[in-house]
Amino acid sequence: MSVVDRVRAETGAGWRSFVRRRTAVFFTFFFPVILIVIFGALVRTDPTGEGLFTEPPAYYVPGYLAVVVLFTPLSRLGSEVARHREGNRFEKLATTPLTRGEWLLAQTVVNAVIIGLASLLILALVVILTGAEIAFSPLLVPYVLVGVVCFCGVGTMLGSYTDSRDGAVAASNAIGLPLLFLSETFVSLEQLPGWFEPLVNLSPLTYFARGVRAATYPDAGTPAVAGVDPALANLAILTALAIAAFALGARSIPRTD
Amino acid sequence: MDTPVVAEGLEKRYGETVALSGVTLSVERGEVFALIGPNGAGKTTLVRALTGTTEPDAGTARVLEAEPTAVDRDRLGVLPQAFSPPGRLTARELLAYYAGLYAEHRDPEDVLADVGLADAGETWYEDLSGGQQRRVCVGTTLVNDPGVLFLDEPTTGIDPAGRRTVWRLIEALAEAGTTVFLTTHDMAEAERLADRVGLLAGGDLVARGTPEDLVAEHAGSSRLEIETTAEPSAFEDLAFPVAARGEEVIVRGVSPADIGAVVDYLDARDLEYSGLSWSEPDLEDVYLALADETELERTNRTDRTGETLAHTGETA
Numbered sequence: 020m021s022v023v024d025r026v027r028a029e030t031g032a033g034w035r036s037f038v039r040r041r042t043a044v045f046f047t048f049f050f051p052v053i054l055i056v057i058f059g060a061l062v063r064t065d066p067t068g069e070g071l072f073t074e075p076p077a078y079y080v081p082g083y084l085a086v087v088v089l090f091t092p093l094s095r096l097g098s099e100v101a102r103h104r105e106g107n108r109f110e111k112l113a114t115t116p117l118t119r120g121e122w123l124l125a126q127t128v129v130n131a132v133i134i135g136l137a138s139l140l141i142l143a144l145v146v147i148l149t150g151a152e153i154a155f156s157p158l159l160v161p162y163v164l165v166g167v168v169c170f171c172g173v174g175t176m177l178g179s180y181t182d183s184r185d186g187a188v189a190a191s192n193a194i195g196l197p198l199l200f201l202s203e204t205f206v207s208l209e210q211l212p213g214w215f216e217p218l219v220n221l222s223p224l225t226y227f228a229r230g231v232r233a234a235t236y237p238d239a240g241t242p243a244v245a246g247v248d249p250a251l252a253n254l255a256i257l258t259a260l261a262i263a264a265f266a267l268g269a270r271s272i273p274r275t276d
Numbered sequence: 277m278d279t280p281v282v283a284e285g286l287e288k289r290y291g292e293t294v295a296l297s298g299v300t301l302s303v304e305r306g307e308v309f310a311l312i313g314p315n316g317a318g319k320t321t322l323v324r325a326l327t328g329t330t331e332p333d334a335g336t337a338r339v340l341e342a343e344p345t346a347v348d349r350d351r352l353g354v355l356p357q358a359f360s361p362p363g364r365l366t367a368r369e370l371l372a373y374y375a376g377l378y379a380e381h382r383d384p385e386d387v388l389a390d391v392g393l394a395d396a397g398e399t400w401y402e403d404l405s406g407g408q409q410r411r412v413c414v415g416t417t418l419v420n421d422p423g424v425l426f427l428d429e430p431t432t433g434i435d436p437a438g439r440r441t442v443w444r445l446i447e448a449l450a451e452a453g454t455t456v457f458l459t460t461h462d463m464a465e466a467e468r469l470a471d472r473v474g475l476l477a478g479g480d481l482v483a484r485g486t487p488e489d490l491v492a493e494h495a496g497s498s499r500l501e502i503e504t505t506a507e508p509s510a511f512e513d514l515a516f517p518v519a520a521r522g523e524e525v526i527v528r529g530v531s532p533a534d535i536g537a538v539v540d541y542l543d544a545r546d547l548e549y550s551g552l553s554w555s556e557p558d559l560e561d562v563y564l565a566l567a568d569e570t571e572l573e574r575t576n577r578t579d580r581t582g583e584t585l586a587h588t589g590e591t592a
Contacts, residue, residue: 028376032365039364039400106360110329111416114354114426115377275330 025117029125037095037129047095047133051086051141058205059083059149074207076151077236081228082204083145087137088163089224092130092170093177093195096268097187099126100178104273113274120269127171127265131164138163156234158250165254165261166227172264173223179271203228223264226257278305280424280455285335286325288318288479295321296332297479303472308446308456310470312463312559314567318479319459320357323428326457327354339424350379353422357429357459359413363402367393367412370401371419378420391415392441407434414442418449425449427458431465443469463559473559477567487559494565495557497529500538503551514541530554 038044059076103109112122138159145151174191181187200206201215202224208216219225230253233241244252281303288296295318303309311319324330326337328344339347361370371384388397391411393404401409410433417425427446431439439462446469450456460466466473467487474484483490501524508520516538517528527538535554542549 025377028373031376032362032369032373035369036362036364107356107358108361110324110356111354111359111361112377113329114327114349114352115374116349116379117377275324275328 022121026121026125026128029117029122030128033099033126033129034132037133043095047087047091048137048140050090051083051137052144054086055083055141055144055148059145059151074239075236076145076149077153078207078232078239079149079205080142080145080151080153080235081231082199083141084138084163084231085166085199085202085204085224085228087134087141088166088227089170089199090191090195091134091137092127092167093174093191094188095130096126096171096174097177097181097191098184100175100272101181101184101187104178105184109273118269119272119274120265122272123171123175123265123269126175127168130171131167134167135163153235154237156250158234158254159231161254162227162231162234162257165257166224169223169227169257169261169264172261172266172268175268176264176271179268179273198222198224203232223257223260226253226260229253230257279303280305280340281309281326281457282338283322283326283335284337286322286332286337287334288321288325288330288332294318294479296325296335298335299476299479299481300335301474301481301484303455303457305455306450306453307471308450308458308469310466310473311457311459311476312461312466312473312563312567313459313476317476317567319476320428322476323354323357323426323457323459327352327426329354329356350420351423353417353420353425355413355417355427355430360409361401361413361416364400366398366400367404367408367415368397370412371415374416375419380421381419382421384419387415387418390418390445392438407438410434411438411442414445418445422454424455425457427456429459429461431460431462439465463563467559475563475566482566483562490562491557491559493562495559495561496565498531498554498556500527500530500535501525501551501553501555502527502538502542502549504542504547504549506547506549510545510547511541514538 059079142153142155146153173194177190177194178187181190201211201219202222203219204224208219211219229241230250232239233249233253241249243249244256279302281301283302284300286296286299299318299322301309311322313319321330325332326339326344328347337344340351342348365373368384368388371387375381375384375387388394391414393408393411393415396404396408401412404412410431414427414430417427431442434442443465446456446458456469458469470487472484473487473490474481475490476482483494485493503523504525505523506525508518508525511518511525511527514527516530516534519526519528530538532554535552539552
C-alpha cells in the first residue's frame with residue numbers, strides 16, 4: 020500500500036465526513052457570499068471618497084477569497100484535530116501505517132476541493148454583484164492551493180495546542196479576524212499606522228493578498244519584490260511559508276498522550 | 277519470534293500519580309493475555325506504553341522485536357479504550373477506510389460479517405447502538421489481520437450475544453497464531469479467553485498466571501450463600517467459617533457434600549431462609565482478594581456492598 024493509497028483512503032473518509040455535515044457545507048459557502056453581498060453590493064466601494072472601501076471593486080478580490088482561504092482551513096482543521104483528539108482517533112491512527120504528514124495532506128486535499136469550489140463562486144459573485152473588472156490569471160489556482168496548504172498547517176496547530184473543539188474554534192476566530200483585516204486585504208497599508216507595516220509583513224495572508232491582487236488587478240500597482248514580478252515573488256514567499264506551516268502543523272499532531 | 281510482546285520495568289508517572297511502577301511481563305505468540313484491575317490501576321497506560329502511544333519514564337518494551345514506536349504497523353491491531361471513529365461514515369465505509377491504510381488487508385465485507393454487523397453495514401456509525409459501535413471499533417483492528425492485537429476493553433457496552441461473537445473471534449484469532457493482549461473488567465471474559473491473566477493494581481502487576489492457578493492461589497474456598505434474616509450469632513456452632521453481609525450469610529469451605537449438613541443445621545435450629553446458592557471460587561474472588569483493598573481505600577468503604585461485615589468466622 021503506497022502513500023497515495025493511504026492518502027486516498029483518508030481523503031475519502033474526510034470528504035464523506037464533511038459533505039454529510041450539511042450545516043458545515045452550507046455555511047462554508049454562505050459566509051463568503053454574505054460578506055460579498057454586504058460589502059460589495061450593499062455598502063459598495065467609493066473610489067472618490069475617504070475611509071474604508073475607497074478602492075475599486077477589483078482591489079477587494081483577494082479579501083473576499085481570503086475569507087475562505089483563511090477561515091475555512093483554520094476553523095475546519097482546528098475543530099477536526101480537536102474532534103480526532105476527543106475520539107482518540109490519533110491514538111488509533113498512530114498505530115497504523117498512516118503518518119501525520121499523510122493525514123494532514125489528506126485533510127488539505129479535502130479543503131482544497133471545498134475552497135476551490137467556494138473561490139469560483141466568490142469570483143463569479145464579485146464580478147456579477149460588484150462589477151469588478153479582474154484578470155482571470157492562471158496563477159489564481161496555485162495561490163488558492165498554496166494558501167490552503169499554509170492555513171491548513173496553521174489550523175492543525177490551533178487544534179493541537181488548544182484543549183477542546185470550542186477552544187480551537189475560538190482560537191481560529193481570534194487569529195483569523197485580525198489577519199483578515201490587517202493583511203492588505205480590505206484595508207490598504209496606507210490606511211494603517213506606519214509602525215504597523217512590519218506586523219503586516221509577518222502575516223502569510225499579506226503575500227496571498229498582494230500576489231492575488233497583482234495577478235487579478237494589475238492596475239493596483241502592487242510593488243515588485245527585489246525586482247521580481249509581484250505575482251510570482253509573493254507566490255514564492257507564500258509557498259515557503261506554506262511548507263513551513265505544513266511541516267509544523269504535521270509535527271504538532273499528537274501521537275502520544 | 278515466540279514472544280511478540282515484552283515489557284521490562286515499565287514506569288510511568290503523571291505528576292504525583294504513579295500509573296506504572298516497574299511492570300514486567302511477556303506474552304507468547306498465539307497467547308491471549310488478559311489484564312484486569314480496578315479503574316485507574318494503569319491498564320490503559322500499559323497498553324499505550326506497549327503500542328507506542330505513550331512514552332514510559334523508565335523501562336523498555338518490545339513488540340514484534342521492535343520498539344513500540346518502530347514496530348511494523350501493518351502487523352499491529354490496536355483498539356484504544358474510548359475510541360470513536362468518524363460518526364457520519366457507515367459501518368462498511370469505516371472498515372473500508374481503515375483497511376485502506378494497510379499494505380495488505382482483509383475484505384471489509386468479511387470483517388463486517390465477523391463482527392456480526394452484515395445487516396447494519398449501511399448505517400452511519402453515529403446511528404448504531406453503543407454495542408454495535410464497539411463492534412465496528414473491534415472490526416477496525418481486524419482489517420489488517422494483525423500479528424499482535426491490543427484490545428482495551430473490547431466488549432464494553434456490547435450485549436451478551438454480541439460479546440460472545442467477539443469472544444469467538446478472539447479465540448479464532450489466537451488459534452490462528454495472533455497474539456492478543458486485552459484489558460477487561462469482565463471476569464467471565466478474562467476467564468474464558470485468557471491463557472494467562474495479569475492483575476494490575478496501583479501500577480503494579482500484583483499477580484499473574486493462568487486463571488486456574490490464580491483461582492487456586494488467591495480466590496479462597498467455595499462459598500455457600502444463605503439468604504436469611506437470622507443473626508450471625510445463630511451460626512456460631514456451624515463447623516465452617518461464616519460471615520454476614522446484609523441479609524446474607526456466607527459459609528466458606530463448604531463442599532457440595534457438606535450442603536446437606538448445613539441445611540440440617542438450619543432446620544435443627546428453626547432458622548428461616550429463602551434461598552441457598554453454592555459457588556466455586558472464580559476470578560472475581562481473585563480480583564476482590566487482591567484488588568478490592570485498593571478500591572476500598574479509594575472509596576473509604578468497608579466492603580464492596582457498602583455494608584459492614586459482621587464477622588463470626590472469616591471475612592467474606
